[in-house]
Amino acid sequence: MTERIHVGVAWPYANGPLHLGQIAGAYLPADIFARYNRIIGNEVLMVSGSDLHGAPITIRAERENTTPEAIGAKYHAEFLDCWERLGISFDLFTTTGTDNHREVTQDIFLTLMRKGYLYRDSMLQAYCPSCGRFLPDRYVQGICPNCGSPNARGDECESCGKPLDPVDLNNPRCAVCGGTPRFEQSEHFFLKLSALQEELAAWVGGNSHWRQNVMGSTRGFIDEGLRDRAMTRDINWGVPVPVEGFENKRIYVWFEAVIGYLSATKEWAHLQGDDAAWEKYWKEDAKIYNFIGKDNIFFHTLSWPATLMAYGGLNLPYDVPANEFLTIQGQKLSTSRNWAVWLTDYLERYDPDALRYYLTAVMPETQDSDFSWEKFVRRNNDELVATYGNLAHRVLTFCHRHFGGVVPDSGELDASSRQLLDEAEQAIGDIGDALGRCSFKEALRTAMSTAQKANRYLDEQAPWKSIKQSKDEAARSVATVLGVLSALSTGLYPILPFSSEKLHASLGFSGSVLERGWKMVLPAAGQVLRQPQPLFVKLDEAVIEEETARLGQS
RNA sequence: GGCAGCGUAGCUCAGUGGUAGAGCAGGGGACUCAUAAGCCCUUGGUCAUUGGUUCAAAUCCAAUCGCUGCCA
DSSP: OEEEEEEEEEEOOOSSSSBBBIIIIIIHHHHHHHHHHHHTOEEEEEEEEOOOOSHHHHHHEEEEEEEHHHHHHHHHHEEEEEEEEEHHHOOOEETTTTTHHHHHHHHHHHHHHHTTTEEEEEEEEEEETTTTOOOOOGEEEOTTTTOTTTEESBBOOOOTOBBOOOOGOOOHHHHTTOOOOOOEEEEEEEGGGGHHHHHHHHHTTTTTTTHHHHHHHHHHHHHHHOOOOOOOOSSSSBHHHOSTTTTTTTEEHHHHHHGGGHHHHHHHHHHHHHHHGGHHTTTTTTTEEEEEEGGGHHHHIIIHHHHHHHSSSSOOSOOOOOOEEEEEETTTOOOTTTTOOOHHHHHHSHHHHHHHHHHHHHSSSSSEEEEOOOHHHIIIIIIIIIIIHHHHHHHHHHHHSSTTTTTTOOOOHHHHHHHHHHHHHHHHHHHHHHTTTTTTTHHHHHHHHHHHHHHHHHHOOOHHHHHHHOHHHHHHHHHHHHHHHHHHHHHHHTOHHHHHHHHHHHHHHSHHHHHHHHHHOOOOOTOOEEEEEEEOOOOTHHHHHHHHHTTTTT
């Protein structure tokens, strides 16, 4: 039975380059999941886009004497290039800056207003007279009332970790100009989350398939009691509030960016030439998955579902497989200290599948995990190259040397050959099962263990020995392993698409792995093999030192 | 501070009531088709700590410590 699967991925902020934490946390798992669902025949739509709004991008633009549009455009182009090179297969990667997104957002805003889920109230806001604008919480600095630290931010004191309100700071100052802000009442629209408390609790309770971390923190918010929150901001960059008197305000980015999942679907439908096609995913039977990092669980399991419930008639997320964080060589990622591995840098120097392999192997599914160049090189060389790449290479070169570069006739299979092929076929099923549950690490382990079994089998069979006595016996074991390789090219396709296609072609198949589908297809006797080329490149140990030296350098 | 997740071998992790596991790294061996890869054997753990429930706890409960995130 085919299903409709909507894969929505966190909207990256177009304020700087992508780093490996974002890839491991959201984009790679989303892509693996989307590829798997496509190959098993599901109807898949994978969308996301650049988040162009919010205060940081405007402040950066001022500092660099440019416009928010220019910064957004630069990084949006860079993101698109990265997806292409890393094989992140979006059906549409748009931006929050489109007319379509504005229209969809404003429609939702006005509908919620009309239904009473958005109401006016006023709140105290810091206003900087010398900058002539209201300041977001984090742009007010001052002395922490809790620990006395002189550089506490209005949202949080970094030195004692306590969350703060800008009005609590002693001697507040504007983080941009250093001037003294004053606090003024400002009118905003509040989302009536409190009114949806029961409905949300019931819905969350029915989602027992959610991950521990997602369910735990979502339940925590509900038990605490949901509070109404402002969904507009005193800022002049973003989606305009479609209400008279709010010309100098904009819709809050977290209210608006998640609407992108819906607006992007509408944009995709329009580009397909079928404006109603979005309804297949949002009104008809479909499962919506949102791949995100653990930092924005609240917005995806409560705030956005509340918006959808209030609007009415649209599908809610089916699953929100949020990942934990990736540290870099034992330390937290830090953009300001340049403690990060930037995706563009990686892609300039190494293969996409090597990264996809390593990041899947250490994917932070249940706890924070660590990226290190040493482990990257080690796992590439000792696992990916040695276990999988070498398996393909040793068998393919053997075929060229002894069987004229064609698939030999296996003849009647003996018990161990039959068993290995059964296990390979079973592995495809198990991998699929794991991928369907978003257990990506488990899927990879299953695949690699199949490659290992094939290596063991080869050593037992030793066709390099048997060929001296019986060409048929050697043909049988070699043909068997070619079958396992074919199975692996399928089973690993969602995770390692580039090398899977390469192996598929090396095995003499035409077309693509994707077209062939999620099944084991044995290469036919006589099928012409391509001249084998190594699937993966072995990395020089010097890479570890070179790359480690780059960390933390400005 | 509150809430949530996590803490198992040197590393990455699996294991949710029944004799502590895998891969990689380390040590040894036999082989040689292969990117000096693969295969076999092997060293290695007070399952964060303390207490409790149970015939039986890595697993359930409580407290403590540590790491990360969130506090919209």
